[in-house]
Amino acid sequence: MRFGIRHIRHFTAVAEELHFRRAAERLNMAQPALSRSIKHLEGQIGVQLLERTNRSVSLTKAGEVFLEGCHSMLANMEGAVTQARKASIGEIGHLVIGYTDFAISGALPQILQDFRQRYPGITVEPIHHVTMRQLEGLESEKLDFGFITGPFDRPGYHGVVVQDDAYVVIFYEGHPLAKKKSVTLSELADEPFVLGSPNDWQHFHDHLNRHCRAAGFVPKMVQQAYNSEGIFGLIACEMGITVHTECAYNYVRKGLVVRPIRGLDETLKTMAVWKDNERSPARRVFADFLLEQAGGS
Amino acid sequence: MRFGIRHIRHFTAVAEELHFRRAAERLNMAQPALSRSIKHLEGQIGVQLLERTNRSVSLTKAGEVFLEGCHSMLANMEGAVTQARKASIGEIGHLVIGYTDFAISGALPQILQDFRQRYPGITVEPIHHVTMRQLEGLESEKLDFGFITGPFDRPGYHGVVVQDDAYVVIFYEGHPLAKKKSVTLSELADEPFVLGSPNDWQHFHDHLNRHCRAAGFVPKMVQQAYNSEGIFGLIACEMGITVHTECAYNYVRKGLVVRPIRGLDETLKTMAVWKDNERSPARRVFADFLLEQAGGS
DNA sequence: ACTATTGATACCTTTTTGATATCATGCGTT
DNA sequence: AACGCATGATATCAAAAAGGTATCAATAGT
Numbered sequence: 001m002r003f004g005i006r007h008i009r010h011f012t013a014v015a016e017e018l019h020f021r022r023a024a025e026r027l028n029m030a031q032p033a034l035s036r037s038i039k040h041l042e043g044q045i046g047v048q049l050l051e052r053t054n055r056s057v058s059l060t061k062a063g064e065v066f067l068e069g070c071h072s073m074l075a076n077m078e079g080a081v082t083q084a085r086k087a088s089i090g091e092i093g094h095l096v097i098g099y100t101d102f103a104i105s106g107a108l109p110q111i112l113q114d115f116r117q118r119y120p121g122i123t124v125e126p127i128h129h130v131t132m133r134q135l136e137g138l139e140s141e142k143l144d145f146g147f148i149t150g151p152f153d154r155p156g157y158h159g160v161v162v163q164d165d166a167y168v169v170i171f172y173e174g175h176p177l178a179k180k181k182s183v184t185l186s187e188l189a190d191e192p193f194v195l196g197s198p199n200d201w202q203h204f205h206d207h208l209n210r211h212c213r214a215a216g217f218v219p220k221m222v223q224q225a226y227n228s229e230g231i232f233g234l235i236a237c238e239m240g241i242t243v244h245t246e247c248a249y250n251y252v253r254k255g256l257v258v259r260p261i262r263g264l265d266e267t268l269k270t271m272a273v274w275k276d277n278e279r280s281p282a283r284r285v286f287a288d289f290l291l292e293q294a295g296g297s
Numbered sequence: 298m299r300f301g302i303r304h305i306r307h308f309t310a311v312a313e314e315l316h317f318r319r320a321a322e323r324l325n326m327a328q329p330a331l332s333r334s335i336k337h338l339e340g341q342i343g344v345q346l347l348e349r350t351n352r353s354v355s356l357t358k359a360g361e362v363f364l365e366g367c368h369s370m371l372a373n374m375e376g377a378v379t380q381a382r383k384a385s386i387g388e389i390g391h392l393v394i395g396y397t398d399f400a401i402s403g404a405l406p407q408i409l410q411d412f413r414q415r416y417p418g419i420t421v422e423p424i425h426h427v428t429m430r431q432l433e434g435l436e437s438e439k440l441d442f443g444f445i446t447g448p449f450d451r452p453g454y455h456g457v458v459v460q461d462d463a464y465v466v467i468f469y470e471g472h473p474l475a476k477k478k479s480v481t482l483s484e485l486a487d488e489p490f491v492l493g494s495p496n497d498w499q500h501f502h503d504h505l506n507r508h509c510r511a512a513g514f515v516p517k518m519v520q521q522a523y524n525s526e527g528i529f530g531l532i533a534c535e536m537g538i539t540v541h542t543e544c545a546y547n548y549v550r551k552g553l554v555v556r557p558i559r560g561l562d563e564t565l566k567t568m569a570v571w572k573d574n575e576r577s578p579a580r581r582v583f584a585d586f587l588l589e590q591a592g593g594s
Numbered sequence: 595a596c597t598a599t600t601g602a603t604a605c606c607t608t609t610t611t612g613a614t615a616t617c618a619t620g621c622g623t624t
Numbered sequence: 625a626a627c628g629c630a631t632g633a634t635a636t637c638a639a640a641a642a643g644g645t646a647t648c649a650a651t652a653g654t
Contacts (some may be wrong), residue, residue: 001378004301006611020632033612037632040610045378047385051576054619054631060576062385069377076373079298080366081342088344088359279348279357303642317601330643332602337641350602351650 005077007041008070010034011049015067018057092121093282095144098134099126101228102270103147106163106247111272113171122282130200138275144283149203150269156276158287160294163270165245167211171257172238178257184266189217192240194231197224204268208243211266219243232256302374304338307331307369310347314363315354389418390579392441395431396423399567400444403460403544408569412586419579427497436571441580442587446500447566453573455584457591462542464508468554469535475554480522482561486514489537491528494521500537501565505540508563516540529553 013023014034024031042049049063057069086092104126110212112124127287129137129146138157152159169188171178174275176188189212198205212219222240225231228251231242245268248258272290277283303475309329310320321328339346348361356364383389396405401423409421426434426443434440435454449456466485468475474484495502509516519537522528528539533552542565545555569587574580 004303004610006301021630029611030613031631032614032633032635037611039633045381046382049381052632054633055621056631059575060385061390061578062381065384065389066377066381069373069380073370073373073377076366076370080363080370083366084344084346084359084363087362088357092362093358122477279355281358301641318599326642327644328600329602329645331605334642336602349601351602352652353600 001044003041003044005074007037007044009074010037011041012067012070012074014038014050014057015059015063015070018059020057046256076158084126086121088197088281090122090281090283090285091119093280093285094125095282095286096125096127096137096142097145098129098137098143099147099149100129100131100134100149100270102149102163102165102245102247102268104128105228105251106165106245106270108147108162111162111290111293115286115295118289119285122285135273138273141275141277144277144280145272145274145286147270147272149207150271152271152273152274157273158276159271160290161269162272162290162294163247164267165247165270166267167243167261167264168233168246168248169259169261170235170242170244171251171259172241173255173257174238175257176243177241178259180259182260182262184262185211185215186217188219188241188243189215191220192222193219194223194225194234194242195219195221196228196231197226199224207266207268211264225251230275298341299339300335300338304334307334308338309364309367309371311335311347311354312356312367315356316573317354340435377415383418385578387419387578387580387582388416390577390582391420391422391437392579392583393422393424393434394442394444395426395434395440396444397426397428397431397446397567397582399460399462399542399544399565400489401425401456402525402548403462403542403567405444405459408459408587408590409425412583415586416579416582419582428500432570435570436556438572438574441574441577442569442571444567447568449529449568449570454570455573456568456570457587458566459569459587459591460544461564462544462567463564464540464558464561465543465545466558467529467532467539467541467545467549468556469532469538470554471535472538472554474538475556477556479557479559481559482508482512483514485509485516485538485540486512487518488514488517490523491520491531491537491539492516492518493525493528494523497523504563504565508561519551 010023010027013027014020017023017026020034021031024034027034038050045066047066048060049061049066051058051060083092097112108126113125115120116124127143131146131148134143134146134148138146147162150159150161169177169183177183195201195208196204208219223234226235228244228248231244232253234240235242236253243261252258274283274287307320309326310324314323316322317331318328321331324331335347339341342363342366344359344363345357348355348357380389405423409423413421423588424440428443428445431440431443431445435443444459447456447458466480472501474480492498492505495499505516510531520531522531525541525545528541529536529550532539533550540558549555571580571584
């Protein structure tokens with residue numbers, strides 16, 4: 001079966017015009033070459049596709065069948081080329097994106113929504129992981145992007161802050177301090193804390209411990225949970241209080257009270273981070289999108 | 298986009314081997330030619346498909362996407378060629394087949410069933426028409442085959458008898474003659490007849506009238522119907538009797554009695570007829586099948 | 595630094611494709 | 625019946641595409 005796309009184009013033209021000369025004109029070539037081309041094609045597939053009398057041309061049954069095949073083949077080819085071109089400029093692709101509790105409670109949903117609207121050809125696959133696991137995923141190329149708890153700066157990586165949340169305290173209703181409009185960290189020195197498990201929330205623990213140490217105490221953890229929902233649940237049971245970030249305003253359950261922390265200027269930064277990779281145009285597109293969002297706002 | 302199937306084959310080989318020399322071996326060609334071929338392809342679609350370091354080859358995202366396209370394209374092409382070949386030898390196709398009441402009550406169902414089992418690639422589309430309409434359909438190529446009431450012999454046409462049915466009389470239960478094991482035509486001379494409408498049943502009428510005339514009478518038609526079912530229904534209402542063929546044994550309703558006609562050696566022949574047509578391999582296949590069936594039995 | 599491996603390049607040959615001129619056939623017209 | 629016109633086929637030559645051989649350049653492993 002030695003024939004090319006050229007032959008297929010020729011055949012479809014003749015099959016559609018049912019006229020060699022007109023078909024040849026349409027193909028910008030001379031009629032004899034076309035005759036030979038068709039004959040070659042027929043020879044290669046071993047089937048007569050056209051019935052020629054000296055006055056007219058008509059398709060054989062096999063020709064009809066083959067014509068259909070030709071059409072889908074040509075469409076298929078155009079499609080493959082178009083898709084490949086789109087893939088090369090990052091108009092289609094797939095991104096695996098890690099996120100933390102803070103990211104999904106904050107800026108990430110809006111970012112992904114905007115991005116998907118602007119680049120509908122790029123599918124995103126968000127996966128929940130704590131910061132450390134995300135960094136491993138990025139290193140091993142299992143993740144394209146991480147939305148992690150900052151700060152973060154590592155050679156070969158890029159990052160942009162997408163969230164810059166002030167810390168807040170979360171009380172159950174009826175807690176004595178809940179009556180105040182705001183509290184200071186040192187007021188919490190003797191409170192029992194409900195916190196994320198140290199393994200999974202390592203970054204947050206580090207930040208919290210640092211701030212508390214600055215305020216002159218070490219937080220007493222009385223309960224731990226595996227995610228924000230769990231923490232809020234335990235607080236609702238009045239087992240303790242916690243420090244979280246202002247993104248909690250969006251998600252905290254009934255029966256809980258959120259209060260700003262007076263005198264703590266530190267914030268918890270959530271960053272989008274990624275490794276450059278020439279092989280993934282979609283990744284560059286998303287990176288550019290993130291930088292543009294950060295620069296624009 | 299000037300590239301051929303050749304290029305696609307080359308690319309898939311390299312993409313699968315991720316190695317130019319091995320791919321070239323697989324394609325039975327030299328490595329430099331392959332390198333150039335791929336480069337040409339990339340140039341034509343304007344996208345880099347392969348990432349080459351001097352030590353290894355890998356697919357770009359665009360390459361991955363295009364590879365998928367190549368696979369379906371190749372499959373598509375193989376399929377088109379195979380289908381065309383099958384169509385040319387009549388292994389796939391479509392046949393429009395006319396039939397009369399006598400044919401569908403007799404041999405046709407078994408014939409079609411056997412044929413479809415043997416040539417599953419050929420679809421059949423049976424259409425009910427009286428003999429005259431079928432002959433028109435054959436002439437205008439709207440029908441591939443007719444199953445008509447014979448005899449029939451016309452230049453350019455072929456035919457084979459598929460059914461050779463003796464005539465029978467159909468009485469309602471309680472009719473005086475129904476008590477006899479058999480009757481002669483002349484015994485029916487004064488009976489009221491229920492018959493198919495002359496327009497639609499022209500052939501049958503001609504035969505019946507001829508036989509009755511030979512027996513010395515003209516049948517008195519008191520009711521007409523448009524098909525066998527209708528005739529049988531009217532007889533069940535005791536509006537008259539009819540002459541039909543022995544295929545009625547298969548279908549006649551309760552309350553009716555079928556009796557052979559003594560002394561009438563004539564039969565009603567149902568024939569499959571068709572025009573030769575070089576352009577329809579499926580038609581020749583079915584014709585051969587019919588002739589084989591007729592010859593074998 | 596040396597070797598082996600890998601893809602790229604240069605140069606030539608073969609194959610494929612196309613253009614021009616011309617032929618053969620059959621239909622419609624005179 | 626003869627002629628002309630339209631149509632596809634054939635012959636021949638030229639150009640383009642594709643392939644082969646020899647060789648180069650880069651690099652990983654020793």
